[in-house]
Amino acid sequence: MEKQFTEHLKKINGYNEAISLLYWDFRTGAPKKGADLRSETIGILSSEVFQLSTSNEFGELISSLESKKDELDSVMRRSVEEARKDYDLSKKVPPEEYKNYVVLQAKAESVWEDAKAASDFSMFQPYLEELVASTKKMIGYWGEKNGSPYNTLLDQYEPGMTTEVLDDVFGKLRDRIVPLVKQIQDSQAKPETDFLFKQFPKDAQREFSNKILEQLGYDFEAGRLDETVHPFMIGINRHDVRITTKYDEKDFRTAVFGTIHECGHALYEQNFGEELSGMPVEDGASMGIHESQSLFFENFVGRNELFWKNNYELLKTHAPEQFSGVELDDYYRAINESKPSLIRIEADELTYALHIMIRYELEKGLFNGEVQVSDLPKLWNEKYEEYLGIRPANDAEGVLQDVHWAGASFGYFPSYALGYIYAAQLKNAMMKDVPNFDELLEAGQVAPIREWLTKHVHQHGAMKKPLEILQDATGEGLNAEHLASYLEDKYTRIYQL
C-alpha cells in the first residue's frame, strides 16, 4: 500500500517537474512565438496532475493508509495527512464548478491587466464580485475552518492561522510602526541616496550577485541563477532549486536584495531533510514560513551593517565610480532608507507590513460581509492615508496594483507580513545559540547562521505546522514584539530619532 502510494506520488512529481521546467523556461528565455503552444502543453500536463491527484484510486490509497495510521512512520503519517488535505480540497468541489472557477480566474487576470492599464477599477469590479461570490461558494464545499469563512482561506496558506491571532499581532505591530513612520518623516537626518541610482552595468551586477550567493551557501550544483522580469525561486526537483533575478542598471538594489531574498527561499528547499524525498511533506511548512526564510536573509543578513562591512569593498570593485567617496555608514543608511510609498512591492522593510495590513483588513471585510467590492477603491485610499499618510492618485497605483485578487488568492497577503514576524522571532532565538551572529557576518562566515535555520526550519519541510516550527525554535507563539523592537532600534539609529 505504501509502495503504491509512493509510486503514485512519483508520477505526480514527475509531471510537476516537467510543468515547473516548462514554466521556468517560459520565464527565462523561451522564444516568444512558441508561447501559445507552450501554454497548451502546461495546460495538458496540469490537468493530468489534477486527475492523478483526485482519482478515486488515489483516494482509496489515502483511506487505507489512514486506517493503519499507527503503523506508519512519521514522514508517511504526515504525508498522508497532507495528501488528505489536498485531496479533499480538490475533491469536495464538483469538477465542473472547479473548472469554471479556474476559468474565471484566468479571465479575471486578463481583465485585471486591462483595468490596471486603464487605471479603471469599474472594469474589474464585476469580475472581482464574481470571484468573491465563487470563493464563498468554494468555502461552502470545503467546509468552514476555525470558525469563519475567511479563516478557511487563511488556513490554506498558513495552516492554523486565524483572524483572531492576526488582528492581535497586526494591531500591536501597527501601533509600533505607524508612530515610527511619522517620526522618520519629521527627522532632519535623512540619508543621502543619489549614488544608489547611478549606472551599474548588468554583467558586474550578475558577477557580484553570484559571489554573494556563494557566500550565503547557495549550492550551485543544485541550482542556477537566471534573469527574469519578475524574480522568483522554483524547485524543479529536490536537487534542482533555481532562482531568478532582475537587473536594473539604474538601481542595483533590485538585483542584489532580490537575489538575496530568493536565495533565502532556495536555501529552505535545498536543505529539506533527505528523508522527505518525493513525499508531500517535502515542501515549505507554509507561505509565511517560506517568506520568513527569504526575509531573514534579505533583512537580517543583507541589510545588516556588518554584512556590508564585509562586502562593501567587494561591491565597490564591481562599480568603482558609483561608490567613490561614499562611506560605509552612508551606504548602509542609504540602502535602509524608509519612505511611505504606494506600491507594495517597492516598499521598504519598515512600511511593508502596513501595505499588508490594509489588504488583510479589506479581504477580511469582503468575506465577513462588512465590505462590498464596490467600496474597495474608497476604503483602500482612506487606509493608505491613515496608515502611511499618502493617497493613491488613481486605481492603478491603488487597489488595482496587485494580481492576487484576480487569481482568487484571498488569504495569501497576510503570509508576507507573517514572514517578517517569524523572521524576527527566529533571529531573536538564534542569538541565544549563535551569540556571535554579528561577528560571523562581519567575517563572511554565514554557515553557522544557515545551519541554525536548517536545523530549526529547513530540514523539517512540512513535517510541522508553522506555529509548531515557531514554538519549537523559539519557545514562543506568534509575537510581534521582536520585529517591532528590531525596527525601532534600527530606524532610531539610522534616522537619529
Added chain:
Amino acid sequence: MEKQFTEHLKKINGYNEAISLLYWDFRTGAPKKGADLRSETIGILSSEVFQLSTSNEFGELISSLESKKDELDSVMRRSVEEARKDYDLSKKVPPEEYKNYVVLQAKAESVWEDAKAASDFSMFQPYLEELVASTKKMIGYWGEKNGSPYNTLLDQYEPGMTTEVLDDVFGKLRDRIVPLVKQIQDSQAKPETDFLFKQFPKDAQREFSNKILEQLGYDFEAGRLDETVHPFMIGINRHDVRITTKYDEKDFRTAVFGTIHECGHALYEQNFGEELSGMPVEDGASMGIHESQSLFFENFVGRNELFWKNNYELLKTHAPEQFSGVELDDYYRAINESKPSLIRIEADELTYALHIMIRYELEKGLFNGEVQVSDLPKLWNEKYEEYLGIRPANDAEGVLQDVHWAGASFGYFPSYALGYIYAAQLKNAMMKDVPNFDELLEAGQVAPIREWLTKHVHQHGAMKKPLEILQDATGEGLNAEHLASYLEDKYTRIYQL
C-alpha cells in the same frame, strides 16, 4: 473521429514537448545534482507517451480513419499512414520483449562507454551480438520489408531505401572519391592551416555565430542558440526550434560550421507548412532529407568561397590577430582542407562518405549473415586501409568510435551519406531556378536560396517520401553524379590537381 484523433495527438505532442525541454535543459545547463531525478522524470513521461501511442483506443481511431480514407484531406490521410506505421512498429512486438530490448540498449550503451574508454572490443562484443540477435528477432515481428532484413531497418530511417539502391550509388561515389583522395595526398599544393588553431575567444565566436544565423534566416523569435558538449537541433514545439553549438577556443571551425549545420536542420523545422500543425507529418521526411538540409547549409553555403567573400571581413573583426595577413583564398583553402582521418565526426566533406560506406557494408553483412560480430574489428581496420589508406591503432579509434550500434540504430548510418547526395542533387536543381546563387551568397542574400528549399523541401514535412521529394524537386531519382562532380571540381581547384 478526426477530432478524437487530433485530440489524442495533442496530448502526445504535449508530453513530447515536455520531454524535449527536459532533455534540452539537461544538456544546456541543468544543475548536476538534479540529474538522477531528471532521468526518472524523463522515464515517467516517455513511458506515458509509449502507452498513449500503443493504446487500443488509439489503434481503433487509426483503423476507423483508415476505413474512410477517401474522405480525408491529404494531410489527414498521410498522418493516418504515419500513425499506422509507428503504431504497428511498437505494437507488433510483445510489450515485455520490447521493454527488454530497450533495457538491453541502455545497458549496452553503458558497456560501450567503458569498452571505448578501455579500447577493448571484446568487452562490448557479447552485447553487440545480443543486440544483433534481438534486432533480427524484432524484424521478425515487424515483418520483412523490401525483400531483406536489413532493408527493413533502412526503411525505418529512409522510407523506401534498399541495399540495391545504396550499393549502386555508394559504389559509384566511392569510385570517384577514392582516386581523388589519393591525388590529394600526392598533391604539392597543400593549404597552410596553422592560423586556424589560434586562440579565438568564446564570446567572440558566439557573437559571430549569432550574426551568421541571422544572415541565414534562422528565426530567433522561434528559437535560440545555446552551448553544449555535443551540438544538436531540437524542436521543442513548432515555433520553438533550438540549436546548440560547441565553442573550441583553439579551433573556431567547430562552432562556426557546427552552428551552420544545426541551422540547416532548424530551418527545415521552422518552415514546416502551417497546415501540418500538430500532425505526425509535421516532421522531417527522413533522416537523410533532414541531413541534406544541414549539409546544404554547412557545405554549399558555409564552405563556399563566395559566402566567405562576404563574411571574411566580419570574421576578422571578431578575431583580428588570428587572421591578420591571411588572404581570403588561403583562408578558403584552409577551411576546406581534406585529409584521411580515423574519426567519422571529424572527417571533412570529401572523405566523410567513405566512413559511412564502411559502416554500411559491415551492418549489411551482419544482417545478411556474411559478417560475424567477432570479425568486426578486423574488417573495420581492413576497410579503412582500403578506402582511406590509414589504419586505426586500436578499437577506440576504430570499431568502437560510434555509439549508434550500442543503441541498436542499425540502418541509420547510410542516412548521413544520403544527406550529402541529396544536398548535391538539390543544389544542382536549384541552379536552374536560382542561377545567381553565387552572386546572392556574395551579397549575403540567402533568402532566395532558403525559400527555394522551403518550397521544395521544408514545407512538405513528411507529406512526401524522401525519393518523392527528390523526384519532385530535381526531376531525378537518387544520383551520386552531382555530388561526385561537385567534389571533383572543388578539390581539383583547391589542390591544383
